[in-house]
Each structure stands twice: as C-alpha cells, then as structure tokens.
Amino acid sequence: MPQVPAATRALRVLRFLAGQPTPVPLERISHAVGIPRSSAYHLLAAMAEEGFVVHLAEERRYGLGVAAFEVATGYARQEPLARLARRPLAALVDRTGESAHLAVMHGRDVLYVLEERAPGRPPLVTDVGVRLPAHLTASGRAMLAALPAAQVRALYPDRTAFVQRHGNGPASPSALRAVLTETRQRGWAVEDGEVTPGLASVAAAVLDHNGHPVAGVALTFAAGGTTDLAPRVRAAADALSARLA
Structure with missing residues (x-):
C-alpha cells in the first residue's frame, strides 16, 4: 500500500520538525527522514498545502504549520x-x-x-x-x-x-x-x-x-x-x- 510509506515519511517529518528549536532547511529534513531531496521537496509542498508545514521562502527553511499546532x-x-x-x-x-x-x-x-x-x-x-x-x-x-x-x-x-x-x-x-x-x-x-x-x-x-x-x-x-x-x-x-x- 503506497499510502503507508508516504504517511510514515510525513509523520517522520513532523516529528523531526517538532524537535527543532527553529525552522530548518530542506537538506536537513531530507537527511533526517532518509529520502531524496526531490522527494522531500514534494512531500513538504503537500504538507504545506494542508497547513502542517510552513515554508519561509526568504529564509529557505521549513517549520511546523498551524495545522500541526492544532x-x-x-x-x-x-x-x-x-x-x-x-x-x-x-x-x-x-x-x-x-x-x-x-x-x-x-x-x-x-x-x-x-x-x-x-x-x-x-x-x-x-x-x-x-x-x-x-x-x-x-x-x-x-x-x-x-x-x-x-x-x-x-x-x-x-x-x-x-x-x-x-x-x-x-x-x-x-x-x-x-x-x-x-x-x-x-x-x-x-x-x-x-x-x-x-x-x-x-x-x-x-x-x-x-x-x-x-x-x-x-x-x-x-x-x-x-x-x-x-x-x-x-x-x-x-x-x-x-x-x-
């Protein structure tokens, strides 16, 4: 079931971001979760659309979004x-x-x-x-x-x-x-x-x-x-x- 690995990766991203004191760059997330940079980018984009991740474009970093906080x-x-x-x-x-x-x-x-x-x-x-x-x-x-x-x-x-x-x-x-x-x-x-x-x-x-x-x-x-x-x-x-x- 392809949904299970995708859900697992998304949860790992949330857990990683929750443990960081500040938003982090894409490369760190990719390395922490263990997926290619391109896959991490698309995953983060989908999570941002749902409000679980916020992309700080000027800083090129990602942090937890409002939905994750809720x-x-x-x-x-x-x-x-x-x-x-x-x-x-x-x-x-x-x-x-x-x-x-x-x-x-x-x-x-x-x-x-x-x-x-x-x-x-x-x-x-x-x-x-x-x-x-x-x-x-x-x-x-x-x-x-x-x-x-x-x-x-x-x-x-x-x-x-x-x-x-x-x-x-x-x-x-x-x-x-x-x-x-x-x-x-x-x-x-x-x-x-x-x-x-x-x-x-x-x-x-x-x-x-x-x-x-x-x-x-x-x-x-x-x-x-x-x-x-x-x-x-x-x-x-x-x-x-x-x-x-």
Whole structure:
C-alpha cells in the first residue's frame, strides 16, 4: 500500500520538525527522514498545502504549520490535562480568592477547558468550551510568547488576522510583537479590559518537555486590582509544567 510509506515519511517529518528549536532547511529534513531531496521537496509542498508545514521562502527553511499546532494542542484538550490541572487550579483559587481557568490554543483562538470559580466572584465569559481571540487574552498571550517567532508570523501574517471585542488590544503584527516581547521580559502575560470591561487577567504558559506551550493558566480579577497575583500564577503554571514533563 503506497499510502503507508508516504504517511510514515510525513509523520517522520513532523516529528523531526517538532524537535527543532527553529525552522530548518530542506537538506536537513531530507537527511533526517532518509529520502531524496526531490522527494522531500514534494512531500513538504503537500504538507504545506494542508497547513502542517510552513515554508519561509526568504529564509529557505521549513517549520511546523498551524495545522500541526492544532493537532498537538488536541492532546492538551483531552481529559488528562484537565485532570492534572484541576487540583493546582483549585489550590490557586483558595490562595488568592480569585477565579482561575485553563485554556489551550486552537488556531488563533484560545479554548477554555477548565474553570475554578472563586466564591462570591462574578461569572466570567471564560466558561468551559468558550473560544476567544488569543491575542486579546492573557492566556493566549502567554502561550504565543512561548512560540517561535515563525509560528506567530504564520498565525498572524497581517492585519486581517486580528479581531477586536471592545476596540482595545493589538491590531497588527508589529503591535502583537511588542506585547509578546513585554510578556517574555515580564515572565507572565496581562490583559486589562480587552476581553471584558472592568476585569483584568494575568496568565503564564504551561510547557511540555520540549518547552512548547500546551496551555495557559490564568487568574481574573477586578480591573485595577493587584498584579501581585502574577507570581502565584507563574508558580502554578511551572508546577503543572513539571507534572507534564
């Protein structure tokens, strides 16, 4: 069955690219997978058409595409991650008195998979199953900041990739880069009124053993509240990363 070898080669390409810190040239992929350069070229072209690979023409390199990222986060959306995160999120709520949630990336959105609501706090839009634009949420920004720049460019190539909820937040690739640079320098992400007026959030990314962001842990509180909560969110995300690894 000719489909089996082709599928095997495609999976080997995905596995190889997933283990690289940056996009790589065609020759390295051809050598790693063990197929001729011409065969690797046609295979990568087909994978790029389906979104599993992105071709950075100016750099003459290939990296993982959005479709590969969605498949990877599909595992994160399964029950194992929610089961691992439930107790740390409950403990975070107990320590801070604020509502916490766990989200994963889904294309340019975040998908909320777990919420622990603090007693007496107002209901949030981040119910389980809700999707929101990643570039506006603290959870999304935390995960985007942990991605390679090439993958962020693939997700947000131009202004048409940006949507707004209340007229706030980055609306261009350059504005998003500035937000993500601040996020990396700070060590956690913030948003203030960009998702829901009057509410703010801080979040940190949960990383797998390859340093890839699989989820974001966040706390939401009244706008103007203290950001002293951020180190606790960072600690909870780090603890969950350690459990995943």
